[in-house]
Amino acid sequence: MAFVNLKKKEVQVKIVYYGPGRGGKTTNLEYIYNKFNDRIKTEMIAIKTQGDRTLFFDFLPFEMGKIKGYDVKIQLYTVPGQVKYNATRRLVLRGVDGVVFVADSMKVRRKSNMLSVKNLQENLSTYKKSIFKIPLVLQYNKRDLAGDGIPLLSYETMEKDLNSRLKVPSFEASALKGDNVVKTLKKIITLTMAALEKEFK
Amino acid sequence: MAKKKAKLTDEVEKRLDEIFIEGDGTVDEENEPLETQVSPLRELQSVILSLDWEISDEVMSHFLDEVAKLKNNYNGNRIMAPFFKMLDSLGRYIKKYKAKTNPEAIKVLNSVYSALEKILSSDGLKEIEKETILLEEVQRFKDLKREIQGQKGVVEEKVKPGKPAAPLVEGRDVTIDWEEGQRMPEPIVAALNELKELIQAEFKALREEIQGLADELKAPKRKSGRKGKK
Secondary structure (H helix, E strand, C coil): CCEEECCCCEEEEEEEEECCCCCCHHHHHHHHHHHHHHHHCCCCEEEECCCCCEEEEEEEEEEEEEECCEEEEEEEEECCCCHHHHHHHHHHHCCCCEEEEEEECEHHHHHHHHHHHHHHHHHHHCCCCCCCCCCEEEEEECHHHHHHCCCECCHHHHHHHHHCCCCCCEEECECCCCECHHHHHHHHHHHHHHHHHHHHC | CHHHHHHHHHHHHHHHHHHCCCCCCCCCCCCCCCCCCCCCCHHHHHHHHCCCCCCCHHHHHHHHHHHHHHHHHCCCCCCHHHHHHHHHHHHHHHHHHHHHCCHHHHHHHHHHHHHHHHHHHCCCCCHHHHHHHHHHHHHHHHHHHHHHHHHHCCCCCCCCCCCCCCCHHHCCCCCCCCCCCCCCCHHHHHHHHHHHHHHHHHHHHHHHHHHHHHHHHHCCCCCCCCCCCC
16 A cells, blocks of 8 residues: 655555566666656666566656645556566565556467466455456557567457456557557556545545 | 546646656557568567577477478578578577576577578678678587587587588588587586575575565564563
8 A cells, every 4th residue: 555654745656567577567667767767867776687687676766746735756666577586576566556567469478468467466465455456557568569570469369368357448558669658657657546545535 | 526536637647747748659549550571580580589588398399390490491592591400409409408508598599590580681681791690600509509518528510420521601510419418517517506506595585585574564563572482
């Protein structure tokens, strides 16, 4: 749950980018950091292995300024996508307020996407959170690969695989090129803030 | 209530618009998807892109099938055939050793693939330029082969006695027989395994420590009444 300091009138919102390995979670954050660094004035922390894979998590905090009299601070995290790091993934999910699920559009990654959603559901349930209730946005990443002739899953297939029960907002995107990266971020922040307001009422 | 919610959402959206002013390459939803270029390497490229730490039998079999198909298509092409031989050897090696694969093998595989793609997609390349690219890749491949065979020293070339090794550019000697005992020397394997176990143990301990700290931070402070047994 978001950290609220009534005395300081401060709200910290935690948003986690989740999804299968090499799906583009870190690339989302890197795009935001590189593109808007002059405005968000912050540092991105990334702990990577030699092969450029996320080992623990990436962390990108920024301030949104005052909203309804409260200083709103957003913290973006990614989880390591590799199957073996489930303990770290679960740990990063602790206290999460909103989730962006970054799915890989490549046909060969279809199964990984579905397993990762299932894994998200399981890990959320350890904190007594439901995947059907938490603010969630799906991002179908790597759409730019269509230009390279890579076989991709169609939007409809991805919706059927991942969103038929969740029925949450979804975007086709290219984290590498920045297509819909910001749109995804704006959506999850808006949904999360609305959910938090409802929760604190 | 609904009015209030809308107000908050509006305020959040307005603030987000101020911070993340567009021009960020947002996709125009009405745009048609990019046209797909038909490349003979399309499927192969896709499999190579999907190779990561989770190298599975399924992915590698797919890779080898694709290479075999292309190998057949370019059979007799003296520039292209060696590329597929190298990819085939690398694929078989990676499939066999998976996580224990020499890390360089994936790099060499990517490099061979990129060179192959370059040759296929550049119509203007002269024959001599193609040969140069091929030779560079063959050299890289041979270096890897030598590295993997390691201290074993002598390279067991699969060349018939009395017959000189065929020039690599003709692609007759780019096969690594991963099956026939050309493995890393035992002490190196043992040292690598030991190192791997040590790193795994370290990370496990670190993760547990972080988990413990996080639990400690989250848990409400309780009286520390229980004393340790002596």
